[in-house]
Amino acid sequence: MQAQKPLFDRPSGAVLSGSERLLDAPGISIDRMPMLHVVLDRFAAQCSEALRPLSAPPAFFSVDQIVARRVGDVLDAFENRTAIGVFHAQAWDSRILIGVDHDFIFTLAEALFGGDGGEPPFAEARKLSSLELRLAQKTLDLFGRSLQSAFAAVSDTSFKLERVETRLDFAVVAPRNSFCVSAKLKLRILGRNGELFVLVPQAALNSVRQQLGRSLSDEAVVRDPAWTRQIEEEIGRAEVEVRGVLEERHFTLGDIADLKVGGILQLKATAGARIRLECNSEPLFWCDLGQGDGFYTLRIDESITRERQMMDDMLPR
Secondary structure: OOOOOOOOOOOOOOOOOHHHHHOOOOOOOHHHOHHHHHHHHHHHHHHHHHOOOOOOOOOEEEEEEEEEEEHHHHHHOOOOOEEEEEEEEHHHOEEEEEEEEHHHHHHHHHHHOOOOOOOOOOOOOOOOOHHHHHHHHHHHHHHHHHHHHHHOOOOOOOEEEEEEEOOHHHOOOOOOOOEEEEEEEEEEEOOEEEEEEEEEEHHHHHHHHHHHOOOHHHOOOOOOHHHHHHHHHHHHOOOOOEEEEOOOOOOOHHHHHOOOOOOOOOOOOOOOOEEEEEEOOEEEEEEEEEEEOOEEEEEEEEEOOHHHHHHHHHOOO
16 A cells, blocks of 8 residues: 655654644645735735835836745755844734845945946845845835735734844744745846845744635735725726706607708707706716806706616606
8 A cells, every 4th residue: 555645745753733734735835825926916016116215216026936835945045145024923923034135235225325237236245234234124124014015905914023134043933844935026126136035934824824715806805005096096087078968859760851950849848857967878867957157057856777767768758
């Protein structure tokens, strides 16, 4: 009999927790959390917006990779050339990491102090200066707020920056052999590249696994508030034409052929008849005809519903 493949690729003798079994094998199933892609795409857009006050050259972020890996493997990939923000997610009772590599910080510092990308990129392997650390802390704080805004559609939680670490040994939020979701984002600014990563431990995902597993087709609430507001403003400024209809009559083709200049068309409407206000042939309101300052006026009396319009059309004329 063939042995069953374990849910997790762990050292022999390790015991699976109940939460790990729920999240499927191996580790975490990204495909079962479609909303995670939506959240991270919004996070990339929010990061670009957050850097606008700091950098005159535009910064472009794009999601490069979303994977389920062990915490230690993610951190080891950066080889101490990164500044990592440790954030506390109070609603999840957990901590997450947001990190930026040295190339990111060096390039952002150059853009902040008026660089145009004409100089060769700084490639010296050294520790960050105190000014660069302050810039990293400011940037990571902005990114934490951006991630909070991106997650708002699925989870109302705040990400509070507790500290910034430059040594991976001190950036501990979960056991190194435990699973996490790691997202890597690419930064493009001044013609150069930098990297940003987000690490969310499995324990934190347990709190929002159900929300992240919702179908994209059902997520009408997931939208960019700024973009929605701009669309509403643009639609509100669009010009439309309305017309008031006193009465409608039906003619035969012969009646139309007999029309002559000076002819009179008899209408059944009176001065007290109600006027139908239309837009693009769609009835909107019943109005009363009036006059003021030498102009005809329409006073809106009641709205026209489709049910009411259908009943009026059925009545004999």
